[in-house]
Amino acid sequence: MKVAIASDHGGLNIRAEIKSLLEELNIEYEDFGCECSTSVDYPDYALPVAEKVASGEFDKGILVCGTGIGMSIAANKVKGIRCALVHDTFSAKATRQHNDSNMLAMGERVIGPGLAREIAQVWLGTDYEGGRHQHRIGKIDQYEKENL
Secondary structure (H helix, E strand, O other), X not given: OEEEEEEOHHHHHHHHHHHHHHHHOOOEEEEOOOOOOOOOOOHHHHHHHHHHHXXXXXXXXXXXXXXXXXXXXXXXXXXXXXXEEOOOHHHXXXXXXXXXXXXXXXXXXXXXXXXXXXXXXXXXHOOOXXXXXXXXXXHHXXXXXXXX
């Protein structure tokens, strides 16, 4: 597995925690920034990561900002991305099992680093179930093909 990760200025601490987790799990990753605590624009970090995941260069992506909302909205504008905004482990598991999410967004002002680490570990370790869920994913894929 190869993971792309990024944050804006509001997600620096959780991004560091997730990088530590990826290293402990021996998961290859690339960090796309940011490296400052001054205000930056989240689309400048979310969109390149989403494009890398959508192209297949990376298997999954993880984004962090203050709430996770901006990052998830930006990432979901990229064709082929299913970015889930998650702040609990149940949703992390469900979005992999049922939605085949390929990107995860979290908010540092919403959750702390310990919970973010648990969420990321569950999300990374959960497989897509397919089956009855594939029909629904297929509807999303079809819409993208026809409209984006």
